[in-house]
Amino acid sequence: MNTTRRALLAAGASLALARPALAQAAPKVVVIGGGFGGATAARALHRGGLDVTLVEVNPTYVACPFSNEVIAGLQPMAAQRFGYEGLARAGIRVVHAAATGIDAGARRVTLADGTTFPYDRLVLSPGIDLRFDAIPGYDEAAAARMPHAWKAGEQTLLLARQIEAMPEGGTVVLAVPGNPYRCPPGPYERASLIAHVLKTRKPRAKLILLDAKDTFSKQRLFQSAWATLYPEQIEYVPLAEGGQVSAVEPDAMIVRTDFAEYKADVACIIPPQRAGRIAIVAGVADRSGWCPIDPVTFESRLVPGLHVIGDAAIAGAMPKSAFSANAQAKVCAAAVIDLLAGRAPETPKLINTCYSLVAPGYGISIAGVYHPAGGVLADVEGAGGISPVDAPRSLREQEALYAADWYRTITRQVFG
Amino acid sequence: MKLFPMVAACLLAGPVGVASAAERPPPGASSCAGCHAEGAAMGAIDGRPEAEIAAALAAYRSGTRPDSVMGRIAKGFSEAESQAIAAYLARQGQP
Numbered sequence: 001m002n003t004t005r006r007a008l009l010a011a012g013a014s015l016a017l018a019r020p021a022l023a024q025a026a027p028k029v030v031v032i033g034g035g036f037g038g039a040t041a042a043r044a045l046h047r048g049g050l051d052v053t054l055v056e057v058n059p060t061y062v063a064c065p066f067s068n069e070v071i072a073g074l075q076p077m078a079a080q081r082f083g084y085e086g087l088a089r090a091g092i093r094v095v096h097a098a099a100t101g102i103d104a105g106a107r108r109v110t111l112a113d114g115t116t117f118p119y120d121r122l123v124l125s126p127g128i129d130l131r132f133d134a135i136p137g138y139d140e141a142a143a144a145r146m147p148h149a150w151k152a153g154e155q156t157l158l159l160a161r162q163i164e165a166m167p168e169g170g171t172v173v174l175a176v177p178g179n180p181y182r183c184p185p186g187p188y189e190r191a192s193l194i195a196h197v198l199k200t201r202k203p204r205a206k207l208i209l210l211d212a213k214d215t216f217s218k219q220r221l222f223q224s225a226w227a228t229l230y231p232e233q234i235e236y237v238p239l240a241e242g243g244q245v246s247a248v249e250p251d252a253m254i255v256r257t258d259f260a261e262y263k264a265d266v267a268c269i270i271p272p273q274r275a276g277r278i279a280i281v282a283g284v285a286d287r288s289g290w291c292p293i294d295p296v297t298f299e300s301r302l303v304p305g306l307h308v309i310g311d312a313a314i315a316g317a318m319p320k321s322a323f324s325a326n327a328q329a330k331v332c333a334a335a336v337i338d339l340l341a342g343r344a345p346e347t348p349k350l351i352n353t354c355y356s357l358v359a360p361g362y363g364i365s366i367a368g369v370y371h372p373a374g375g376v377l378a379d380v381e382g383a384g385g386i387s388p389v390d391a392p393r394s395l396r397e398q399e400a401l402y403a404a405d406w407y408r409t410i411t412r413q414v415f416g
Numbered sequence: 417m418k419l420f421p422m423v424a425a426c427l428l429a430g431p432v433g434v435a436s437a438a439e440r441p442p443p444g445a446s447s448c449a450g451c452h453a454e455g456a457a458m459g460a461i462d463g464r465p466e467a468e469i470a471a472a473l474a475a476y477r478s479g480t481r482p483d484s485v486m487g488r489i490a491k492g493f494s495e496a497e498s499q500a501i502a503a504y505l506a507r508q509g510q511p
Contacts, residue, residue, distance in 0.1 A: 044446075323450050330446035338440075346440055349497070351447035351489055367485055369444070369492025383492030387484045395484055398457075402485065405456040413449060 026051045027120040027340045030109050032099045032278055034061055034084060037310030037325030038125030039414045042092050044333030045123070050340070053117050054087060055109065057098045061415065064183065065322045066407050067152040071160045072193035074360060080152055086416020102282040104303045121336045123298075124284060124291075125310045125325065126276025127151075128182045131289070134272040135175075136247040145250040146267040149190075150182065162266045163197060169204040170265035173255045175245045176211045177272040180290065182311045182320045184217035185366070187270055189356035192222065195233035196359050208262055209236045210255065211243040217319070218356060220389050221364040229359055245269065275312035282306060290314045295372035297335035297345050298328060307332050316376030317368065324352045326410060347372060349380070355403030363399030442500035444493055463509030469502035 027050055031042045034056030042054040061082045069075035084094045095117075101110035102122065109117045130148055132139045138146070147162070149155040163172065172194055176187040191209045198205040216222075226234050237243040242259030248269060255262045255269070274280075274289025284291045284300040291308040292301040295316060300306045309332045310325035318324045327350045335345035353367045368384035370377045387399060454460045461469060475481030476490035477498070493501065 326450050327447040330441075334440055334446070347443065349443035349447075349492065351444060351450070351492070353451065353485060353489070365485060367488040369489060371443075380492040383488060383490075385488050391484070399484065401457050402451075405458060406451050409453040409456045409458075410450055413453065 028053070028118060029121050029123060029336060029340075030055060030117050030119040031123045031125065032056075032109065033125035033127060033276065033310070034058070034087075034094070035125060035127050035310065035325065036063075036322040036410070036414055037127075037329045038123070039084075039087060040326045040329035041123045041125060041309060041333050042087060043090060043414070044330050045336060046090060046092050048333060048337040050337065051093075053093045053095060053119075054084070055095050055097060055099050055111065055117070056084065057096065059083070059096050062152040062156075063322070063407075063411060064150075064152045064186075065410075067149070067156045068186065068190045068193050069357060070152075070156050071149065071163065071190065072197050073160065073164070074193065074357075077157060080156070082411060082415035084415070090416065099278050100281070102278070102306070104282070104305055107305060120340060121305060121307065122282075123307045123309065123329075123332060123336065124279055124282060124312065125308075125329065126278045126312050128273040128311050128320075129276050131272045131274055134177075135245055135269065137250065138248045138269055138271055142248060142250040142269075145253070146248060146255075146264075146269045148270050149268060150186075150270050150273070159266070159268055163194060166202065166205065166265045168202050170202065171205065171263065172198070172207040172266045172268065173262050173264035174207060174209050175255060175267070175269045176209065176213070176216075176243075177270055178212040178239075178244075180320065181270070181273045183354075184319050184321075185222070185354060185356045187211075188216060188218065188222045189358070190268070191234055192225065192230070192356070192358040195226070195230040198233045199230060203232070205265075206232070207234050208264075209234060209243075210245055210257060210262070211236065211238050212245070213243075214238045214240050217354075218364055218366050218386050221386055222356075222358065224389050225358040225362065225364070229362075275308075279308065279312050284308050285312070286314075288314070295375065295377045296347055297339065298332035299335070307336060314376075316370065317379045318350060318352055318370050318377050319354065319368075321352055321354045322410065323354060323406075324350070326414065327351055350377065353406070355399060355406060357400060357403060358396075361400050362393075362396045363401070363403045364396070365399050365402070441504050443497060445501045445504045448501070448505065461505050464506060466502045466506035469505055470499050473498040473502065 029050045030053045031038045032055045046052045063080045097111040147155045147159040149159040242257045247256045253264045275285045279285045298307045309328040311320040331348040338345040350370045355365045365387045369380040451458045452461045476486040
């Protein structure tokens with residue numbers, strides 16, 4: 001056991017002993033961020049008998065998984081939206097406000113209106129913020145012309161409308177950042193589904209996929225499917241061939257790399273990202289912009305008493321996915337419950353499964369099993385991997401079905 | 417005083433209302449509900465017989481029961497871990 005964990009266990013034990021059990025209320029946990037991670041954590045902590053407050057600025061959550069299907073017109077936007085009534089019905093206090101300050105010493109969260117909430121433990125699930133300082137020319141104003149659509153909602157609809165309105169022989173430029181970023185295979189699913197729209201409705205149009213790296217998640221599966229399904233639609237430009245975007249000019253709809261200039265009819269620019277703002281405010285993000293955590297408890301390595309889950313965390317081999325956030329939230333909640341009860345948290349194992357749709361009825365997947373090793377979450381040797389590259393079409397159909405069922409299952413479980 | 421053992425147990429267990437260690441899912445088990453639910457193609461597993469779940473995990477792990485996704489996941493768990501997961505899942509959803 002490392003020094004920090006030993007000290008924290010001692011702190012947890014003294015907390016339990018310092019208060020007469022029968023005279024006290026349940027320990028208080030504040031969860032900031034009501035996405036797949038935060039909402040799951042709030043439910044698990046509440047089930048564990050804790051007094052839980054979920055702080056989420058938006059009254060409605062718009063899910064990112066399956067939002068590429070919305071862009072391609074394969075899924076209605078309504079299927080992405082979830083309210084918090086289910087969590088409130090479960091007995092969780094849901095507060096729709098922005099958290100603006102965290103006093104880790106006093107163990108207190110401050111909201112935008114000045115309200116404060118004390119906590120015994122704080123769970124942060126802030127998701128991502130887009131780095132509007134990373135690509136010259138690409139700021140928030142530029143995103144209104146060249147949508148990122150990497151936070152689902154209005155941006156998703158904007159990109160969908162632009163593709164719908166694009167001229168018959170037009171060009172879509174899709175720019176993908178370097179690692180790490182939310183949803184590693186997401187840009188390639190997006191390229192696939194936009195290519196599906198082009199193939200079926202604008203067959204002379206093409207998509208140029210500019211990538212700031214040379215390898216990517218489910219690469220063999222995507223590229224094998226593209227060769228079969230979209231040979232005329234997708235032109236892939238990896239880093240080695242000049243795929244990294246060096247600047248954009250939104251007024252002229254130009255996307256530049258060090259080697260070329262692309263004139264786009266539609267430009268989807270997914271910029272580099274970092275942990276959501278409250279993680280920066282709380283001091284749990286390091287110089288990388290992401291949050292280092294203990295792989296057993298998800299407690300911040302920088303600020304004791306704060307736990308970070310989901311896309312914002314540096315979770316080792318675990319990718320930034322909704323499935324990961326859901327799995328991490330449950331492990332983190334169990335650890336928080338143990339710490340508050342003065343027990344040693346159990347060493348966890350976590351699973352991630354991630355499906356991508358390449359075309360309607362054509363799904364591919366990656367799975368992984370992870371455990372704490374060497375201070376990080378590492379792959380369990382011999383497990384995980386991608387679906388077979390040479391699989392029959394029936395398996396692709398099955399994985400597309402699994403993808404849709406996973407989405408229904410997880411959103412029902414999380415939002416109720 | 418008859419209540420004393422209960423009070424002592426509460427004090428030892430920590431703050432009131434906090435779940436006991438006995439309810440903790442074994443490593444990996446809490447991830448399963450991400451996919452398995454009533455009405456989904458993957459099927460619900462909560463409350464299924466322990467022996468059935470353990471046998472399925474063993475078959476996925478060895479490859480005798482082919483499945484694209486579960487084959488990849490089951491290989492991440494030892495026989496003992498799989499058995500613990502099966503016992504835990506079998507207890508869920510039971511009255």
